[in-house]
Amino acid sequence: MLNFVIYKIDIFLKKDTSENLLWLFFDKFFRLGLGLFVGISVTKYLGPELFGQWNYVIAFISLVSVFSTLGLDQILIRELLDTKNNEYELLGTAFYLRLIGSMLCFLVVFIYFKVFKNNIYLLIVSAFSVLSLAFQSFDVIDIKNQSLLHSKKTVIVKNFSFAIVSIFKLVFIYFKFSFLYFVFLSFVEVVLGSVGMLINYGFYEFKKWRFETSLIKVLLKQAWPLILSGIIIMMYMRIDQIMIADLIGNKQLGYYSISTKFTELWYFLPSIFVSTFYPKLLKERFSNIASYYSMCLKLFKLLFFISLSISLFFIFFSNDIIKLLYGEEYLEASEALKISISTGIFVFWGVAVGNMLVIENLNVHNLIKSIFGLLLNVILNIFLIPKYGIDGAAFSTLFSQFFASSLYFLFFKNTRHIFFLQCRSIFFFKFPEKIS
Numbered sequence: 001m002l003n004f005v006i007y008k009i010d011i012f013l014k015k016d017t018s019e020n021l022l023w024l025f026f027d028k029f030f031r032l033g034l035g036l037f038v039g040i041s042v043t044k045y046l047g048p049e050l051f052g053q054w055n056y057v058i059a060f061i062s063l064v065s066v067f068s069t070l071g072l073d074q075i076l077i078r079e080l081l082d083t084k085n086n087e088y089e090l091l092g093t094a095f096y097l098r099l100i101g102s103m104l105c106f107l108v109v110f111i112y113f114k115v116f117k118n119n120i121y122l123l124i125v126s127a128f129s130v131l132s133l134a135f136q137s138f139d140v141i142d143i144k145n146q147s148l149l150h151s152k153k154t155v156i157v158k159n160f161s162f163a164i165v166s167i168f169k170l171v172f173i174y175f176k177f178s179f180l181y182f183v184f185l186s187f188v189e190v191v192l193g194s195v196g197m198l199i200n201y202g203f204y205e206f207k208k209w210r211f212e213t214s215l216i217k218v219l220l221k222q223a224w225p226l227i228l229s230g231i232i233i234m235m236y237m238r239i240d241q242i243m244i245a246d247l248i249g250n251k252q253l254g255y256y257s258i259s260t261k262f263t264e265l266w267y268f269l270p271s272i273f274v275s276t277f278y279p280k281l282l283k284e285r286f287s288n289i290a291s292y293y294s295m296c297l298k299l300f301k302l303l304f305f306i307s308l309s310i311s312l313f314f315i316f317f318s319n320d321i322i323k324l325l326y327g328e329e330y331l332e333a334s335e336a337l338k339i340s341i342s343t344g345i346f347v348f349w350g351v352a353v354g355n356m357l358v359i360e361n362l363n364v365h366n367l368i369k370s371i372f373g374l375l376l377n378v379i380l381n382i383f384l385i386p387k388y389g390i391d392g393a394a395f396s397t398l399f400s401q402f403f404a405s406s407l408y409f410l411f412f413k414n415t416r417h418i419f420f421l422q423c424r425s426i427f428f429f430k431f432p433e434k435i436s
Helices: 015-064 073-081 087-116 120-147 152-174 179-201 213-248 250-264 268-287 289-325 328-340 343-359 364-388 390-405 407-411 416-427
Strands: none
Touching: 015 087, 015 120, 015 152, 015 179, 015 213, 015 250, 015 268, 015 328, 073 087, 073 120, 073 213, 073 268, 073 343, 087 120, 087 213, 120 152, 120 179, 152 179, 213 250, 213 364, 213 390, 250 289, 250 328, 250 390, 268 289, 268 343, 289 328, 289 343, 289 416, 328 390, 343 364, 343 390, 343 416, 364 390, 364 407, 390 407, 407 416
């Protein structure tokens, strides 16, 4: 079956692409293995209440974090691949735009937790978490590496800092350190990774970066639909966690966060394939449209097969997995996990679709579909969370993702080919014959 799903996919897996893909897989599976063990240990140590509080802060920061990235990643890759552009001006402008955006995030988060929550404990937690966004401005170096298919450099640096911090987390658990120390360690991990990337890139090269005001308009003009859609995407992916905490408490959010951890654990997979194939798809789109659609279809098939396999596994074994890893205290998360795990199918597709919309200059649909997805999610949450608890929140997210990542594209002529490609990736036959 798998051979059928990914038939002839090797036609566009050249040596550099394959090597880059392997390094990205190593990165994610290393984090998956060590991170799962350490994450479970930290979750059990903190308990549902504290774990829920931390996830509440993370969920809110996620809502505003789009201002720190500004939706520039894929656009920056495209611009870097254009040899007519000045690399140092692009990197410098993107870096400082992200830095300014992260400062805006800090201001919004500070006002929210200081004025509206008036909780000094949550304020300290949020301060460490949001300051990480400023250091993540150096991730433009990773964007440069992605454009060259040289992700190896980023993988080595970031996994080194991840491993060091993971060891310290286990030590802190052993010596029974307080909650805030674990928050601080997460901040340290980002700082170490950013400094490591800068050293690897070279201070001499970094000094060549220039903030070019003329590029601000060029980049933001292309990115504004992605910025707005990114905000809305984060809202309908995280708003359920905020609503759960406000409607039924932090402890229930702790349970719900366990189910979403398992669901989101696999979201790195589409990013690996899509980011690796993106430069190739970009070139094929303007040289051979038939080949471009063929590659998109194969990518959809591969992503569907993987996400469906993951979903079926957790649907059958979620009770046993949670009981084994977290204990009976967290079994309440099991039913929500059975529902939310299927969200991965549409998230996998959504990652691929996001790049297609960028390539085809249809960025505005990223915004429109996200608005509808958000509204649908909030409305469903209002009715389902009070009645069905975290299971209702899981269903709301599943249905809104299905609409925003798939069904939406059926209603517009210039995006209908995306919906048909997704249908063909499920049924494995040409449906319909004409996709454009």
